[in-house]
Structure formats: structure tokens, C-alpha cells
Amino acid sequence: xxxxxxxxxxxxxxxxxxxxxxxxxxxxxxxxxxxxxxxxxxxxxxxxxxxxxxxxxxxxxxxxxxxxxxxxxxxxxxxxxxxxxxxxxxxxxxxxxxxxxxxxxxxxxxxxxxxxxxxxxxxxxxxxxxxxxxxxxxxxxxxxxxxxxxxxxxxxxxxxxxxxxxxxxxxxxxxxxxxxxxxxxxxxxxxxxxxxxxxxxxxxxxxxxxxxxxxxxxxxxxxxxxxxxxxxxxxxxxxxxxxxxxxxxxxxxxxxxxxxxxxxxxxxxxxxxxxxxxxxxxxxxxxxxxxx
Numbered sequence: 001x002x003x004x005x006x007x008x009x010x011x012x013x014x015x016x017x018x019x020x021x022x023x024x025x026x027x028x029x030x031x032x033x034x035x036x037x038x039x040x041x042x043x044x045x046x047x048x049x050x051x052x053x054x055x056x057x058x059x060x061x062x063x064x065x066x067x068x069x070x071x072x073x074x075x076x077x078x079x080x081x082x083x084x085x086x087x088x089x090x091x092x093x094x095x096x097x098x099x100x101x102x103x104x105x106x107x108x109x110x111x112x113x114x115x116x117x118x119x120x121x122x123x124x125x126x127x128x129x130x131x132x133x134x135x136x137x138x139x140x141x142x143x144x145x146x147x148x149x150x151x152x153x154x155x156x157x158x159x160x161x162x163x164x165x166x167x168x169x170x171x172x173x174x175x176x177x178x179x180x181x182x183x184x185x186x187x188x189x190x191x192x193x194x195x196x197x198x199x200x201x202x203x204x205x206x207x208x209x210x211x212x213x214x215x216x217x218x219x220x221x222x223x224x225x226x227x228x229x230x231x232x233x234x235x236x237x238x239x240x241x242x243x244x245x246x247x248x249x250x251x252x253x254x255x256x257x258x259x260x261x262x263x264x265x266x267x268x269x270x271x272x273x274x275x276x277x278x279x280x281x282x283x284x285x286x287x288x289x290x291x292x
Contacts, residue, residue, distance in 0.1 A: 001152055001153070001156065001238070001239075002155050002159075002243070002292075003145075003148045003149055003151075003242070003291070003292040004148045004149075004151035004152050004155060004290050004291065005026060005027065005029065005059055005244070005290050005291065005292050006026060006028060006148070006290060007024070007025070007026050007060075007147045008023075008025045008026075008143075008144060009025075009140040009141060009145070009146075009147065010022070010023045010140055010143065011136050011137070011139040011140035011143065012136070013132070013136040013139070017128075018068055018070045018071055018129075019068075019069040020066070020067070020068055020069075020132055020136045021067040021069075021136075022064065022065070022066050022133065022136045023064070023065045023140065024053070024063070024064050024140050025062070025063050025144075026061060026062040026148075027060065028059075028060060028061070028289055029060050031059060032054065032057060032058055032059055032062070033062065034050045034053065034062050035063045036049050036050065036064050036065075036066070037064065037065040037066065038068075039066070039067070042066065042129065042133075044126060044130075045066060045129075045130060045133055048134070049064050049066070049133075052134065052137060052141070053137075053141065056145060057292070059242060059244055059245075059292045064137070066133060066137075068133075078118070079117070079118045080118075081116055081117070084116055085110065088110045088116070089110065092110075148292070151290075152291070152292075155287050155288075155290070155291060156238075158287060159284055159287055160237065162283060162284050163230055163233055163284075165280055166226075166230060166280050169273050169280075170223050170227060170230070170277070172273055173219060173223055173261065174219075174220075174223050176267065176269055176273075177219055177220075177223075219260075219261045219265065219270075222258075222264075223257075223261070225257050226257050226258070229250050229253055229254045229257070230254075232250055233247065233250055244288060244291040248285075248289075251281060251285045251288060254281050255278070258274055258278055259278075261274055261277075262278075
């Protein structure tokens with residue numbers, strides 16, 4: 001089954017300590033190119049994610065974005081500096097009589113005063129974080145691969161249809177080619193008759209000239225190879241393996257055979273068919289640029 005190199009997958013998961021969002025997107029590229037966008041404190045996840053995705057993706061420019069939202073207080077120890085708190089309270093109460101204000105201080109009155117709280121960020125369990133990111137990324141990857149496969153089915157059907165059309169045109173060239181030789185022999189004989197008039201025409205010479213023409217314009221080898229390429233193409237587009245590079249090579253070979261056919265034949269019908277063949281092969285080439 002063909003798989004597109006264009007895809008997107010998104011998954012959000014909630015855990016006791018944090019919430020994680022993973023997005024995976026890709027576009028076509030000759031090779032596998034990986035980029036990770038993770039929070040600064042979680043750079044150690046980049047290589048792990050590259051390895052995780054590399055087992056499922058062989059081609060394409062892939063970008064993975066990871067968002068981690070830690071729940072409040074989970075990754076920090078917060079303590080109250082009691083000595084400073086007592087100092088604030090004692091100083092304010094001592095100043096109350098001079099200021100002629102009531103001594104009705106509340107905790108909320110001093111909460112915003114500087115240095116009252118000490119916040120120490122705790123060391124996160126990296127293995128735990130990775131396991132949670134991995135679980136989320138795997139589900140996002142499933143959606144990503146599914147989208148690639150859905151697009152791949154559409155490409156498969158389009159390419160299979162065009163291969164059928166190409167095969168029909170190759171057969172029409174095979175059928176037309178012997179008729180071209182017959183027409184050449186008839187025209188040659190008619191021309192010689194007109195030139196020589198009453199003199200005898202050497203039939204063997206006419207046949208020799210026709211044979212030389214036939215040899216120069218014969219496209220049997222090209223059409224045989226084209227049929228072979230078409231058969232290989234059909235096998236590959238039904239394969240479960242990544243075949244994008246192989247298909248690209250086959251398209252080049254098909255173009256080569258069609259160009260050779262066009263250069264050998266001056267027949268109008270075959271020339272028109274060659275133009276149509278090149279058009280269909282180009283459409284297939286455009287499709288496979290996005291095949292993994």
C-alpha cells in the first residue's frame with residue numbers, strides 16, 4: 001500500500017502531574033528529515049522522539065511539536081520564611097500606635113511582601129516524563145500514519161488508472177508499427193514506379209530498402225521494456241514497503257523508452273500517441289513525488 005509523505009497527527013493526554021500535547025506534521029522530502037520543537041527544559045526528548053518516529057517513517061520532512069503543561073505546584077517546593085514573616089508582623093504592630101491605626105493585620109496583608117516565600121524547583125523524573133510523552137506521541141503517530149495511508153490509497157487508485165491507459169497506448173503503438181512499414185514499402189514502390197515508368201522494378205531492392213527502414217524504426221524492444229516497467233510499477237504500488245525511490249527510477253526509465261520511440265518514428269499517429277504517453281507519465285511522476 002502506498003503512503004503519502006504528507007500527514008498530520010495530534011494527541012492530547014492528561015496525567016496526574018502534567019498535561020501533554022503532541023503534534024506531528026510532515027511534507028514531502030527526498031530523505032527523512034526530523035525536527036523537534038520541545039520546551040527548553042525538555043531538550044533531552046528530541047533524540048528519543050527522533051528514534052521513535054524513525055521506526056515508522058522513512059521519508060519526508062517531519063516536525064514534532066511537544067507542549068508540556070505541569071500542574072501547579074507539582075514541580076516546585078514552596079516554603080514560608082517564618083523569621084521574615086514574624087519580622088514583618090512585629091515591625092508593623094510596633095508602628096501601629098505611632099501611625100494611629102488599628103492593629104488588625106491579617107495574613108493576606110503581608111503575603112505580597114518580598115522574600116516571604118522560598119520557591120525551590122524540584123528535579124523532575126525524566127524517565128516518567130519520557131514515558132508520558134512517548135505514550136502521547138505514539139497515539140499521535142497512529143493518527144499521522146493513518147492520514148498518510150488514506151492519502152496513499154487515493155494516489156494508488158490514480159496511478160493504477162493511468163497505468164492502464166498507458167498500457168493501452170503502448171499496445172496501439174505495437175499494432176501501428178507494422179502498418180507503418182507496410183505503408184513505407186507501398187510508397188517506395190509507387191515512387192519508383194513513377195520514376196522508372198516502363199522499366200522493370202527490382203522487387204528485391206524494394207524489399208531490402210523496406211527492411212532497412214523497418215530496422216531503423218522498429219520499436220519492439222522499447223514496447224517490451226515498457227510493458228515490463230508497467231508490470232513492475234503495479235507490483236510496487238501494491239507493496240507494503242516504502243517504494244517512492246523505486247517508482248521514481250521506473251518513471252525515468254519509462255520516459256527514456258517513450259522518448260526513444262518518438263525519435264525512431266515519424267508516423268503521425270505514433271507521434272500523437274508518444275505525446276499522450278509522455279503526458280500521462282509526467283502526471284504519474286508528479287504523484288510519486290509525494291510517495292514515501
